[in-house]
Amino acid sequence: MRCCLSAPLAALSSLPSPCEILRSGALLAPALLRAAADALHDPVRRNRPRHPDTLxxxxxxxxxxxxxxxxxxxxxxxxxxxxxxxxxxxxxxxxxxxxxxxxxxxxxxxxxxxxxxxxxxxxxxxxxxxxxxxxxxxxxxxxxxxxxxxxxxxxxxxxxxxxxxxxxxxxxxTPPPPPGRHLLSIALCNDLHLGETTAGLMAGVPLMRGVSQEPGRAPYPEVMSRALVEEARRRGADLLLAAGDISAGGSPPDLAEAKRILDGFGAHGRDYFVVRGNHDRPGHSNHGSVGDSCQDAFREEFLGGEGPAYFARDLGGLRVVGLDTYRKDGNGADSGGLGAEQLSWFRGRLKEHKDQPTLVFGHHPLTVRDSVFPVTGGQRLDRREARSVLDAYAGAPGVFLYHAGHTHRNKRTVLAQAPHVTMQEVGAAKEYPGGFCLLRIHSGGFALNHFKSSGVPAREWGERTRRVAAGLWPHHALGRSVGDRNSVSAHDLSGIARPAEQGLACSPVGRP
The missing domain is CATH 2.60.40.10 (Immunoglobulins)
Incomplete structure (x- = not known):
């Protein structure tokens, strides 16, 4: 089975309940009918005469x-x-x-x-x-x-x-500025999907035809990833965090190309950091099957084949924790999982320095709310582990942000169990709206702002892929409100040094 969307569309392969299907049927049925009409009439519409004086x-x-x-x-x-x-x-x-x-x-x-x-x-x-x-x-x-x-x-x-x-x-x-002086800026991105050839392709749903790049143009994951790196630098990002699904299928060539592109931002482990997504799992091929060798190309490419794919780093007082949210066996369409060892390590790290300003990033969100599509278990972290992570957040006042991808949408969530932590889902880099979220850290708080990648090829592809899911994609991916992609929060972050003061030197914290 070919699956180009981690979620929410690809998660349909994990068989949502009849109730979930009924709740979304009223939305999806008209879109499918429109898609069928487009399929029948595209040649006619394509060849209609242009009217240059009207637009x-x-x-x-x-x-x-x-x-x-x-x-x-x-x-x-x-x-x-x-x-x-x-x-x-x-x-x-x-x-x-x-x-x-x-x-x-x-x-x-x-x-x-x-x-x-x-x-x-x-x-x-x-x-x-x-x-x-x-x-x-x-x-x-x-x-x-x-x-x-x-x-x-x-x-x-x-x-x-x-x-x-x-x-x-x-x-x-316009919102008020984040309190205090500006300290540093971090580009948050995810779902680059290097190696993918069709956006929005859904197995078993023929009317959801997906969108491919126009003939003769560069592969769209490369176009969008390069534009992301360029735009992040232009917007003043000091660091870049990529939260999983770096590749479409975990193949060594795709992950190597992804690293070449991300190296345009700086050095891995110093200027940018990555974590694994379900598409980057060991032995996963571009055709969605598990390879015989079960090679962990992600680990080889980004970790030199050594150590686990989760980590903590101290960046001048800012603790960055990267989680491997698919540290498990599975087909990729099921829920994410940390595993007992990683979960124990994570809870221990937060307890050791519970007041230290901490940013956590991982591929799967803890919860998925307010989706136009059916919500299945495959769109989030395992429920039991998500509750354990949330409990760890509740006991660590220094945690202020959890950055996740996987859902391919912009969505801000704050949960009552840990109201000091902003849960930010960031839209996919590879397709509409196509870009990243810039985190601007100030001594008294932070701002999150979504930016589209602005190069001409990126703009063209972003516009082309708004037709994903029979045109329903903007309802899901953009963010239902401006506040889902742009927000300001207060939090004491005064313990973080500016890049010029810290030299962006990374020291390991609790590395297993």
């Missing part, structure tokens, strides 16, 4: 929102055309955002420096705590939002102002 501006998204800036994206296409995936052919034109502090006075503007169909405009020098109104437009046509009605979401603002009209203006309020 549609769609898929408007407020991707990034910081205390003093915002990144806004949208797409312009030619109405009445299709590219074979149910998506309009591109209309290359100019784009601008007009904005201001009153909906009737949009007296400031920001524009792109060249025409494109994949628009990205960044607003700068905004005031913290200020409400802004804006309209994005191309050739006088106002852009309309990515619809998130299935999850009662909002892609374009922090409130629902403007959503009842066509083209806005929409509204957002």
């Amino acid at each position: 549609a501006a769609v898929n408007l998204e407020l991707v990034t929102l910081t205390e003093d800036g915002a990144v806004i994206t949208w797409y312009t296409g030619v109405p009445g055309t299709g590219d074979g995936t149910g998506h309009m052919l591109p209309a290359i034109t100019e784009g601008e955002v007009v904005y201001g502090t009153h909906p009737a006075r949009l007296n400031r503007s920001a524009a792109e420096d060249r025409p494109t169909a994949h628009h990205q405009v960044e607003l700068t020098d905004l005031e913290p705590g200020q409400t802004y109104y804006y309209r994005a437009q191309s050739r006088g046509v106002a852009a309309t939002p990515t619809p998130l009605h299935l999850v009662r979401g909002n892609a374009v603002g922090t409130n629902f102002h403007g959503l009842g009209s066509s083209g806005g203006p929409y509204s957002f309020t």
